[in-house]
Each structure stands twice: as C-alpha cells, then as structure tokens.
Amino acid sequence: MxxxxxxxxxxxxxxxxxxxxxxxxxxxxxxxxxxSPLFPFLYYPLNNVGDPYVETTFRLNTHEIEREVLSYFQRFTHAPVADTWGYMTNGGTEGNMYGIYLARELLPEGVVYYSEDTHYSVAKILRVLHARNIMIKSLDNGEIDYLDLKETMRVHRDVPPIIFANIGTTMKGAVDDVQRIRNIIKELAIPSCYIHADAALSGMILPFVDDPQPFDFASGIDSISISGHKMIGSPVPCGVVIARKANVERIARSIEYVGTLDTTLSGSRNAITPLFMWYALHAQxxxxxxxxxxxxxxxxxxxxxxxxxxxxxxxxxxxxxxxxxxxxxxxxxxxxxxxxxxxxxxxxxxxxxxxxxxxxxxxxxxxxxxxxxxx
Ligand SMILES: Cc1ncc(COP(=O)(O)O)c(C=O)c1O
Known part of the structure; x- marks a missing residue:
C-alpha cells in the first residue's frame, strides 16, 4: 500500500x-x-532470455509469440524465412548495434560508411564497437551523397565497405537508395560488402505503400532494424532486428546456465513487448x-x-x-x-x-x- x-x-x-x-x-x-487485455501478463516475471528460436530452461517466456512477430517482419521485409533470423530488441538503437556488430565480425577490416543525417546514436555505437568508420556528406533532402560515397569508397577500395543505410532519416525521413549504392560497389569492383538498413520508422511504412523505395532483403540488405514503439506503438520501447542466419551463426555461443544460445545482445529480454506487437499486428x-x-x-x-x-x-x-x-x-x-x-x-x-x-x-x-x- x-x-x-x-x-x-x-x-x-x-x-x-x-x-x-x-x-x-x-x-x-x-x-x-x-x-489493456494484456495487463494480466504483468503479474508474472516473464523473461525472453536468449535466442527466441531455441528452447530454454527458463520457461516463463513468450518466445512463441516473439517468433510469430518476427515472421510478420520477415514478410514485411521480404526476408527469406529459411535463411534469416531475428529477435525483438529494446528499440532501433539495439538493432543497429546488432547489425554493425555482425558486419564487423564478418568483415573485421571493413569501414562503416554512414551519412551526416544518420541518427546520433550510431556514432556512439561505432565507438563502442571500435569499428573503423567514415561519415559521408548528405544531400539537401537528407539522403546520402552518392558522389561523396563513391569517391570515398574508391579511395578505400582495398577494404570492404559496411554500408549503414538510412531507411528514413530521423529529421527528414529520407531513404538512402540501396540499389544505387549496390551499383556503385559493383562499378568499383569491390568483391565483398555488408549493408545494414536502419528502418526505425519507415520499416513500418514502406511495406504498406504502393511504390516503396528499395529497402528490403530482396534489394540486397544483410540486416535491418525497425522500432516497434514508433509506428505500431507500445508503452515500452521495443524493436525488431532481422539478419542473415549464416552471419548470426558465426557469433552464436552455447550457454549452459540458461540452456540456450547466446545470439542476442541483451541476455534477459523483454517478454511483454512481443505481446504488444503481436496484439497490434493481429488486431490491425x-x-x-x-x-x-x-x-x-x-x-x-x-x-x-x-x-x-x-x-x-x-x-x-x-x-x-x-x-x-x-x-x-x-x-x-x-x-x-x-x-x-x-x-x-x-x-x-x-x-x-x-x-x-x-x-x-x-x-x-x-x-x-x-x-x-x-x-
Ligand atoms: C533513423 C533512426 N534510427 C534510429 C533511431 C533510434 O531508435 P530507438 O529510439 O528505437 O532506439 C531513431 C529514433 O528516432 C531514428 O529516427
């Protein structure tokens, strides 16, 4: 009381x-x-610890619901179901960190390219991950400056590019042209690259318009981060990250304590937010x-x-x-x-x-x- x-x-x-x-x-x-129909779930110490696709000894979880939410997002982003994997994050920032983490593990020599209009949290993520990076100019509408990107990648063509593509910038909602960026990489004859899409808000807009800009796995991205509390709505911040399975497998470690795989950034994870997302996706x-x-x-x-x-x-x-x-x-x-x-x-x-x-x-x-x- x-x-x-x-x-x-x-x-x-x-x-x-x-x-x-x-x-x-x-x-x-x-x-x-x-x-409000979900409020009774708040009486339990729910926790989605670990990999949502692997059974854990901690059973008070909503992994099954989380997997259903992820399958919605796989569909929205045209992710090949058998070859992609994901989990629900605490928000867009965690999903972006996960994407860059995978990229850096895959291409340790790589340079991350991102535009001036990128969300402020990305500079911090790059520092935390100690990832080599170069900021690229932006065009007036907020898209990355493709000429500056091309010239910069040309100078550094001996190292693989890791593209941090904005799919809806924070201030101007601009979408970097993933297809055009891929063409530039091809023109420069650079053999390997990684593209992460930061689709914090627009990841829940572009799947529902008639003429979306290329932003999805079909356009060649390797991972994507989308916020859940933005367009879907949630009283608790949350998000989704989806990545290519082969890349995730390179970082997975088996943990005896919780009987699961340590594939996620956070150990203990929110089990209520998957319920919010599931509810909204089913209701709408x-x-x-x-x-x-x-x-x-x-x-x-x-x-x-x-x-x-x-x-x-x-x-x-x-x-x-x-x-x-x-x-x-x-x-x-x-x-x-x-x-x-x-x-x-x-x-x-x-x-x-x-x-x-x-x-x-x-x-x-x-x-x-x-x-x-x-x-
Ligand atoms: C483009 C972009 N990326 C990342 C973020 C960070 O997302 P979150 O607040 O879900 O961590 C935002 C937040 O507004 C954003 O606009």
Missing part, C-alpha cells in the same frame, strides 16, 4: 502525461494503442496498417498545404510522414514537443495526429510571429 501522498504524486504525474500527450507532434511514436492486420499509413500520409500532405496557405514552405520526402519546415520560435518547439536540427524543425504525422492538431500548431505559430505565420 502506498501512502496517500505517494498516490497523489502518481496521479499528478499521470495527469501531466495525459496533458502532454495532446501536443505530441515532433517524435515518431504513436499514442494510438490500447493493450496488414490491411489495417495499409489504411493507417495512407491516413498518415494524407495528414502530412494536409499539413504541407496548411503551412503553404500561411506562407511557410513545408515539405516531405517520398513515402515519408515527416513534414520538414523552418525552425519556429522556441516557445512553439516547447509547446508542441518539436524536434529541431539547426535551421529545420519537423512534425511527424503519426496515427494520433489529426488535422485539428496541425491547425492548433499553426494558430500558435501565427501568434508567435506577430499575427502572420511566415517565419
């Missing part, structure tokens, strides 16, 4: 979170979910997600038009729900929880974002720029 003041503290925190969630426009996390179905993505893209286009009517140039990349516009007043950033990088800001048309939010944001922008919204 909690003391009354502790109860009051929690109630206050909840009320504040509820209030803040009404102006949550700048980050790629949907608040549209209801997992693939058609449901197709409809959700279509609506998000419509809201993004609505925002671009509404901004244009107020004289503000807002834009988005193809198949992206990230709407980029000039950095507004600091008070607007705070009020609407907008992410910024140098002179640009963005809003992300996640499933909970509606036209009324865009209108309310524009009203505030007008207020803070003396009656007219032009920034």
């Amino acid at each position: 909690l003391a009354p003041e502790d109860d009051a503290r929690l109630a206050e925190l909840l009320a504040s979170i509820e209030r803040q969630s009404e102006s949550f426009l700048g980050y790629p996390c949907t608040r549209d979910f209801d997992y 179905g693939e058609q449901g997600f197709r409809a959700i993505i279509k609506r998000c893209l419509e809201v993004a286009d609505y925002a671009i038009e509404a901004f244009a009517q107020d004289g503000i140039k807002a834009w988005r990349n193809k198949n992206s729900i990230t709407v980029v516009f000039p950095r507004p007043h600091a008070e607007i950033l705070k009020r609407w929880q907008l992410a910024v990088h140098q002179d640009v800001a963005h809003l992300i048309a996640m499933p909970h974002v509606e036209q009324r939010h865009i209108q309310a944001l524009l009203t505030d922008i007008r207020k803070f720029s003396g009656g007219h919204a032009a920034i």
